[in-house]
Amino acid sequence: MTPDRPAVVESAGIGRVRVTSYRDLRLLVDTYTSHLRDLGIGIGERIILEADVTAQSIAMLLACSAAGLTFIPVSPETPAQRLHSMISTARPALHVQPTDGKRDALPGGVGTARFDTAGITVVERPPTGRSLRREACVTDPAYMIFTSGTTGRPKGVVMSHRAVVSFYRAMLEYRIVTPRDRVASTSPLQFDFSLLNIGLALGSGAAVVPVAQQLVRWPRNFLRVLRETGATQVNGVPSIWQQALRYEPEKVAALDGLRGILFCGEEFPLPELRRIRELLPQVRIINCYGATESMACSFADVPDPLPDDLERLSIGSGHRGAELLLVNEAGHVIDEPGVPGELYLRSPALFSGYWDDPAATRAALVPDPLCPQSGQLVLRTGDVAYRGHDGELYFCGRSDSQVQINGNRVELGEVERRLLEFPGATAAAAVPLPHAASGTVLGGFVVVSNDAPAADAASLREFCADRLPSYMVPREIRLVETLPTTTNGKVDRAALISSAATAG
Numbered sequence: 001m002t003p004d005r006p007a008v009v010e011s012a013g014i015g016r017v018r019v020t021s022y023r024d025l026r027l028l029v030d031t032y033t034s035h036l037r038d039l040g041i042g043i044g045e046r047i048i049l050e051a052d053v054t055a056q057s058i059a060m061l062l063a064c065s066a067a068g069l070t071f072i073p074v075s076p077e078t079p080a081q082r083l084h085s086m087i088s089t090a091r092p093a094l095h096v097q098p099t100d101g102k103r104d105a106l107p108g109g110v111g112t113a114r115f116d117t118a119g120i121t122v123v124e125r126p127p128t129g130r131s132l133r134r135e136a137c138v139t140d141p142a143y144m145i146f147t148s149g150t151t152g153r154p155k156g157v158v159m160s161h162r163a164v165v166s167f168y169r170a171m172l173e174y175r176i177v178t179p180r181d182r183v184a185s186t187s188p189l190q191f192d193f194s195l196l197n198i199g200l201a202l203g204s205g206a207a208v209v210p211v212a213q214q215l216v217r218w219p220r221n222f223l224r225v226l227r228e229t230g231a232t233q234v235n236g237v238p239s240i241w242q243q244a245l246r247y248e249p250e251k252v253a254a255l256d257g258l259r260g261i262l263f264c265g266e267e268f269p270l271p272e273l274r275r276i277r278e279l280l281p282q283v284r285i286i287n288c289y290g291a292t293e294s295m296a297c298s299f300a301d302v303p304d305p306l307p308d309d310l311e312r313l314s315i316g317s318g319h320r321g322a323e324l325l326l327v328n329e330a331g332h333v334i335d336e337p338g339v340p341g342e343l344y345l346r347s348p349a350l351f352s353g354y355w356d357d358p359a360a361t362r363a364a365l366v367p368d369p370l371c372p373q374s375g376q377l378v379l380r381t382g383d384v385a386y387r388g389h390d391g392e393l394y395f396c397g398r399s400d401s402q403v404q405i406n407g408n409r410v411e412l413g414e415v416e417r418r419l420l421e422f423p424g425a426t427a428a429a430a431v432p433l434p435h436a437a438s439g440t441v442l443g444g445f446v447v448v449s450n451d452a453p454a455a456d457a458a459s460l461r462e463f464c465a466d467r468l469p470s471y472m473v474p475r476e477i478r479l480v481e482t483l484p485t486t487t488n489g490k491v492d493r494a495a496l497i498s499s500a501a502t503a504g
C-alpha cells in the first residue's frame with residue numbers, strides 16, 4: 001500500500017475523524033521501539049499494555065513485537081485486583097498506558113510509563129536485569145492474553161510470533177478485505193478478536209476503525225461512527241448488533257457502504273441474523289470460530305439466503321493449513337456424519353501453553369489422536385460439534401454446557417435454539433439455576449422484539465412444552481430487555497444466574 005493511505009481511522013467526536021496514515025503509524029512504531037530499547041528491557045520480558053484500541057496502542061503493540069517484548073493487553077476497565085494478580089503471575093518489566101490513562105497505585109517492582117504521539121515517558125524506571133537472550137526468535141511469546149477465568153483462576157494464554165503469523169497468513173487467503181476497506185473493530189484490546197481485526201486490516205493494506213465497546217450500546221452513536229469513518233467491514237461478537245437491530249433498523253439498512261460483517265465468540269441468534277440479511281442484503285457475513293488458544297481456526301460464509309429450516313450455522317472445517325477433528329469419549333476419531341464429538345484442532349497457530357501452568361497446558365495440548373507416537377500436539381477445544389453430510393462442521397455447544405437437570409443431561413444450546421423459535425424472540429439464554437427445593441432447575445431468559453405479539457413467560461413455557469421433553473422446559477422463564485454481556489461482549493451467564501438468585 002502507498003504510505004499515505006489510511007492505516008487507522010478514529011472517530012474524534014461528532015462529524016470529525018482522525019486519520020493516521022501508514023507512514024505516520026510506521027514513524028510512531030519506530031519511535032516507541034527505540035524508546036523501549038533505550039529502557040534496556042531484556043528480550044522476552046513482558047509489558048502490560050493497558051489501553052483501548054487506538055492508533056497509539058496499535059503502534060505500541062507493534063513496537064513491543066519489534067523490540068522482542070511480550071505484550072499483555074488489558075482494558076482500562078480491568079479491576080485493580082485482577083490487574084495485580086496478572087502482574088504477580090506474569091512479572092512484567094513495565095506497565096504502559098496512554099498519557100491520560102487513569103491507572104495508578106501499581107505494585108512495586110514494575111516499571112511504569114506513559115505514551116502518546118511524542119513517544120514513551122518513563123515514570124518509574126523498569127528493573128534492568130541483564131537478559132541472557134541475545135536474539136528474538138519466532139517461537140518467542142508475542143503476546144499473552146488472560147482468559148476470563150470463568151472456570152477457575154484466569155490463565156495466561158501464550159501465543160508465539162509463529163502462531164500469530166501462521167494464523168494471519170491463513171486468514172488473508174480468504175480475501176476478506178481489500179486495501180480500500182475500513183475494518184471496524186468493536187472488541188477491547190484484551191480480547192484477541194481485536195488482534196484479528198488489526199492483523200486483517202493492516203495485513204491487507206486496509207484501515208482499522210477502532211470502535212469503543214461502550215459506544216456499541218448506543219445504536220445511534222454506533223451507527224453514526226460507522227457512517228462517519230466510512231467503515232466497510234464490521235467485526236464484532238453477535239451482541240454488538242442487538243440494540244441497533246432493535247431500536248434503529250432503518251439506520252442499519254442505511255449503512256450502504258457496508259460490504260462485510262465478521263463475527264466470532266458465540267453463536268449468532270438466527271432471528272437477528274435473518275434480520276441483518278433483510279436490512280443489508282449486499283453484505284457478506286462470515287462466521288469465525290476459534291478459541292484464544294488458537295486465535296481462530298475456521299471461517300465459514302453464512303449461507304445467502306439463509307434457508308428457512310436452518311437450525312445451525314456451519315463453522316466450516318478449519319482454515320487452510322489447519323484441520324478440525326471430531327473425537328469421541330473413547331478418544332477415537334469420528335468420521336461418519338451426524339455423530340457429535342469433541343473438536344480437536346491440528347494447526348501451526350496453536351498457543352505455546354498456559355503461563356506457568358504445565359498441568360493445564362498438558363490437559364489442553366494433547367498427543368495427536370491419529371498418531372500419538374509422532375509427538376505432534378493438538379488442541380482439545382472443549383467444544384462439541386458434528387459433521388454434516390456437506391462435510392462441514394456444526395457447533396453444538398461447549399462440553400461444559402451440557403448440564404444435569406434432575407438427572408437428565410440437557411444441552412443448553414438446544415433449549416436456547418427452541419426459545420429463539422418463539423415468534424418475535426431475538427435473543428435467548430438458558431442457564432442452570434440453583435433451587436432450594438429441587439437442586440438445579442433450568443432458567444430461560446428471552447429478548448423479544450418491540451412489535452412481537454403478546455409474549456409472556458406462560459406462552460413461552462407452553463411453546464417450549466410443545467417442542468421439548470419436559471425436563472428441558474425451563475422452570476423459570478423471564479422476558480428481558482437485553483441480555484447482560486461480559487467485558488468481551490459475550491452473553492454473561494454468571495450475571496443471569498446471580499440476577500435470578502437475587503430476584504428470588
Ligand SMILES: Nc1ncnc2c1ncn2[C@@H]1O[C@H](COS(=O)(=O)NC(=O)C[C@H](N)c2cccc(Br)c2)[C@@H](O)[C@H]1O
Nearest residue numbers: 192193196264265266267288289290291292295296395
Ligand atoms: N463462531 C463461534 N460460534 C460458536 N461458538 C464460538 C464461536 N467462536 C468461539 N466460540 C466459543 O467461544 C469459545 C472460545 O472462547 S474464547 O477463548 O473466549 N475466544 C473467543 O471467543 C474468540 C476467539 N479467541 C477468536 C475467534 C475468532 C477470532 C479470534 Br482472533 C479469536 C470457543 O471454544 C467456543 O465455545
